[in-house]
Amino acid sequence: MSADELKAQGNKAFSAKQFDKAIELFTKAIEVSPTPNHVLYSNRSACYTSIHQYNEALKDAQECVKINPTWAKGYNRVGAAQFGLNDLEGAKLSYEKALDLDESNKIAQAGLQAIVDKEIGSGQMPDMGMGKIFSDPHLIEKLKANPKSAELMKDPEIVAKVRQLQANPTTVSQEMFTNPKLMQVVACILGIDLNGIPGGDVSATTASSEDVPMPDAPPAPKAAPKKTEAPKKKVEEVVPDSKKEADEFKAQANALYKKKHFDDAIELYNKAWDTHKDITYLNNRAAAEFEKGDYDTAIATCKTAVDEGREMRADYKLVAKSFARIGNCYLKKNDLKSATEFFERSLTEHRTPDVLNKLRATEKALKNQAAEAYIDEAKSEEARLQGKEYFTKGDWPGAVKAYTEMIKRNPKDVRGYSNRAAALAKLMSFPDAIRDCEQAIKIDPTFIRAYIRKANAELAIKEYKKCADTLSEAREVEAKANPNSAQLREIDQLHQRALSQRFAPLDGETYEQTMARIQKDPEVVEILNDPVMNTILQQAQNNPAALQEHMKNPAVYKKILVLMSAGIIRTR
Structure with missing residues (x-):
């Protein structure tokens, strides 16, 4: 059975979700294929991904791009396998490579968005290096046995919080600084000799990989965490009067901005900033200055926002927005190198598909600009x-x-x-x-x-x-x-x-074998089954001169030439 036939059967098995069978068929196709075929490795990678065997999926995907490094879909496969292995940084690079080869690659775009969703979730932050500690299945028992944390672990709310942190260690930095008791528990964890406590096997368990549907689908977003206990009602945050007043100025300014009354909007954004220090007001002011075409002023405003934001430890997403707006301003000024720099700095703060696409487009424009200057x-x-x-x-x-x-x-x-x-x-x-x-x-x-x-x-x-x-x-x-x-x-x-x-005879081939092979040639078969060509050939039998007349037509000439070379039509 040929590689193409095995591949067709493998595709059919894959569509029927018979992944093990599909893997077997694609493996056979790879073995009988006369030359390395990147599509076969891609298809088998998709099968392995579908059954969560991501290491095998990655091997096949890497072999696929090795055979054909210009095929964008191959890098989609690599990215999906890396996502399944929780190698998010590697998956980013793979999806970005796919987009470099194919800017309209929607699978890669969706893959990058899935990575962003998984990275930031609902405000996730780095786990401060404590992911392995919180993944210890015996952590609750160890905390209850530790004299320093035993009393704290009698509080059901603290136990629930620890369980939540076990499910998502990336929220450690947020939770511990808003809950003094939890901060004490975290401090105890950092000081515990886990190997000295009974049952203290500290080897971290491996989290189950995310399901990554294939083919031609981005990795699935992270599933919502399971609820452990009904959360208690949050204490309503007290908003300072200055913030309320500033937000009123901002609302009025936003309305003026929509009406394109930019100067009036800028005045109110200034009032909002003077009333309460929130760099959102500066970012909004920069947007109005940008719309006015006052790019240098907008850049200065955004740089002030960054400096002030660093000082007051503002949300990294707001700082990222400031950098992105500086990049937009430089783009308008046709300073592509500076635009690239600030888009990169924005992505360092907070990675979003929109800014990533702008960076890629700017890098391409910068490359084209350099090429044009070289002419x-x-x-x-x-x-x-x-x-x-x-x-x-x-x-x-x-x-x-x-x-x-x-x-x-x-x-x-x-x-x-x-x-x-x-x-x-x-x-x-x-x-x-x-x-x-x-x-x-x-x-x-x-x-x-x-x-x-x-x-x-x-x-x-x-x-x-x-x-x-x-x-x-x-x-x-x-x-x-x-x-x-x-x-x-x-x-x-x-x-x-x-x-x-x-149509020359192959080594060791008899005349009869050569003619039998020629008569099975797809192009020869197609020509002989063409009703028009059959009519022309019948006319040629009775009137050879008619054939010369027909050959003035380029399409007929080409077909007659094929038949003559194949020995179907013989000339004296």
Whole structure:
């Protein structure tokens, strides 16, 4: 059974959620595949992810991107496996790589959002290094047995709090500073010799991995924590009168902002800030200054917000917003380097998909800006002549390097791509040569030399069908422009050579075996089943001259050429 057949069966088993069976089928497909196939590893990775075997999923995903490092979906697989292993930083890098390759990759975007949701949850913060301690299943018993914490553990509320911290250690820093008793318990935990208490096995248990649906779905957001005890009513926070007054100023300013009365809004935001120190008012003022086009003032306001926020230990999300708005201002000023710097600083404070996308777009624009600044047609010509000299001497790597410089200096000159393709072909790097030729054709669809070099590279790797298609396209373009050109004859000769190699007998193959193989060729079968071609062939039997007339049609010419090369049509 072929790799494609096994793959089709594996996909069917996966759709039926028969993951073990699908893994077995994809494994067999990998074994019989004549060349490493990244899709097969991707599919098997999806199966392993579906049954939570994330280590195996990661191995397959990494093999997938190793085989094809330009396939964005492969990095989605890597990210999903890393997410399942709780390697959030690694998953971020993988999803970001996927977006670098495919900016519209919605799976990667959703994956990054899932990571953000898992990281910040409802205001989660770092666990202060106590995650392993709180994951100890015997922690409650040890605290009750410890004389320093035994009395505190008689309080049901404290016991419930400790259980909550066991479920989510990242809230330690928030809870302990708002609850003096809990602070004492945490202090006791830090001073406990856990190995000296009966039953003191301190090895941390591993949290169960999150379910990551596959394929083509982002990791599922973290499930809501189970309720342990009904929480007691929170004591209502007392809001200072100054804060209430300041918020009234802010509300009035927001209404003016929406009406585009920015100066009046700025005046009220200033009043709000003078009344009560909250950097939200400064961030809002900066937004109004931004809308006015007063970017330098907005930058200064946001920098003040950052400094004041650091001093008063403001919410890191507000500080992140200040940095992001500075980045937006620099973007408007076309200072892309500074914009990149402040978007990065914003993400350091608080990671959000919106700012991440802005950073990526700015980095791309900065790269394009640098490339445009590098363009110099005179230096491009110097590089072309240098590349020609290297090529003549047989220094193919030197030629590739010189032609690469030529392309950077003038990306619109198709000769750079075509010449580099010729040097790459000498180095047997045919896929790269084909890509260069395709780029040259994209820039100038009438540049015939690029078609010919592309066809030669496809012929070298025995891509006969693609080679024939490339030459047919080249012939159509050249026939319209130069019906009697030497390049047209070169195209026909190369086309004939490609077809001859395609239908030539294989080593040890008899004539009958060769014809049997040819008659099963998909293109030959398609041509012979074409009613129009059947009519043409019947006419040709009675009137050979009619065949010549039909061959003036490029599509018919191509099909007749295939049949002649295959030996289906014989000429005397």
